[in-house]
Amino acid sequence: MAILVLEPAPVPARATELRPGGRRPDDMVADATACLALAAEAPVQEMGDEALGTVIAGLAQLESRAAALRMSLSTEADQRRVSGRTAETGTDAWLARLTGTTRGQAAGALRIARLLTEKYTTTRAAFAAGELRLEQVKVIVHAAEQAPAEATTAQIAQAEQWLVAQATGTGTRTGQGIDATRLRHTARRMFARIDHDLADRHEAILLGRETRSAEAETFLALHDNGNGTFSGKFLISELHGHLLTQALDRLTSPRRLCRDRSGQVVVDETAPGTGYGANIYETHGAALCELIEHLPTTGWPGHAGNGCEVIVKLDLDALRTGIGVAGLDTGVVLTAGEARRLACSAGIIPAVLDGPSMPLDLGRSRRLHNRSQRRSYALIHDTCAIAGCTRPFAWCEIHHHRIPWSRGGPTDLDNGLPLCGHHHRRVHDTHFDLRPRPDGEWTFHRRT
Structure with a gap:
């Protein structure tokens, strides 16, 4: 089977016809299009692994060359004012009509094309050679355009050359180029090897504009799907994105292999990858819910310092049996089992109602362990009581583990166990049993 390898060499047999001046560019583009059409019809299933990688890498270079050529032609069309005709x-x-893009996209590409032609020859040459990708080109041009006013043309050109070398890999220790995301961070210090003060001013300019742009573009949209779920999308600044990611990473399920108090490796059977079945997105979703449930209950504006609290209303029978429904003071209806779990969380006030809807228990005095009891638990447990779990005690919910409160279990020190949100949910999961260990820690075991 013949394999088309998209590399600068070897050249096609008709090389003499493809040289500049030998044929017109439109004819050569037509030939390239025909070659790609033939390549698309090739039986790729019969290609070896190495050939697949070679062709994919060659196509990436080809895409860059094609994009660079299109930008060059767009600049020429703009100079001739072809659109007027x-x-x-x-x-x-x-351009938007010819390429099927929006006018905004075409205008942005045309701006980059003009700048490459007028100023950034090093970037243009690397792009035309297929060594840079379009997103890398945009990063380089954008960073160079934000250079301080006192930067000279020679300094900008020198910084551009260094940044291109980082993007292509010719200037890195490993010889591997860096992608557009990492290149954007690198570009903030593109003048560092030329002038330290100039680099500081340039970095301040980029960060300041990014911050202002992020603040203006920040949004959060939530939608009630009407089926018991909410969906949404948001855009936040890089800083807050990292802070949120860090918080979620800390709250994600305990690692599959972790260590108990004695330093021995333990396996958490409830963790993703051990049969529980949750993927990283589901795990982060659960962590976000846990983060929301543990929002601060004091100091919220508009609540006169009383905190942000939610009242859970449920009947006594539903609390005891776990069968039935409960309601939040926000109007949301949820299962009694979920209400029982929420009733262990800070900021949640359980309102237990008797048959005639008379309040029997409003607050935490009977249902929840009080502050003194939590302090006593804190002297025993620094983290979640499950072996190997590192979630801090402050985030734990006290679970009535020996005798459930709904079955008459007392709210005392002997009947409580601090569990993080993840493991508290697993306690109510019929797939697992919670068992004590001689060292005072607890483990989950999958039921057969």
Whole structure:
């Protein structure tokens, strides 16, 4: 089977026809399109692993070369004012019609094309050679355009050359280029090897503009799906994104292999990858819910210092049996079992009602362990009581582990166990049993 290898060498047999001046560019582009059409029809299932990698890498270079050529042609069309001959409102509109993109996208690409032609020759040459990807080009041009006013043309050119070398890999220790995301961070210090003060001013400019842009673009949209779930999307600043990611990473399920108090390796059978079945997205989703449930209950504006609290209303029978429904003071209806779990959380006030809807227990005096009891538990447990779990005690909920409160279990020190949100949910999971160990820690075992 013949395999098309998209590399600068070897050249096609018709190389003499493909040289500049030998044939017109439109004919050569037509030939390249025909070659790609033939390559697309090739039986890729018969290709070896090495050939697959070679062709994919070659296509990436080909895409860059094609994009660079299109930008060059777009600049030429703009200089000739070709759009005026077709009665279009501008070159961007003309390009949008030809390429099937939006006018905004075409205008952005045309701006990059002009800058590459007028200023950034090093970037343009690397792009045309297929050594840079379009997103890397955008990062380099954007960073160079934000150079301080006192930076000279020679300094900008020198910084551009260094940044291109980082992107292509010719200037890195490993010889591997860095992607656009990492390149954006690297570009903040593109003047560091030229002038330290200039680099500081340039970094301040980039960070300041990014911060202002992020603040203006920040949003959160939530939608009630009407089926017991909410969906949404949001955009936040890089800083807050890292802070949120860090918080979720700390709250994700305990690692599959962790250590108990004595330093012995233990396996948490409830963790993802051990048969529980949750993937990273589901795990982060559960961590976000846990984060929301443990929002501060004091100091919230608009609540006169009383904190942000939610009242859970449920009947006494539902609390005892776990069968039935409960309601929040926000109007949300949830299962009695979930209400029983929430009733162990800070900021949640359980309102237990008798048959005639008379309040029997409003607050934490009977249902929840009080502050003194929690302090006593804190002297025994620094973290969740499950072996190997490192969630701090402050985030734990006290579970009535020997005799459930719904079955008459007392709210005392002998009947409580601090559990993090993840492991508290697993206690109510019929797939697991919670068992004590001689060293005072607890483990989950999957039921057969």
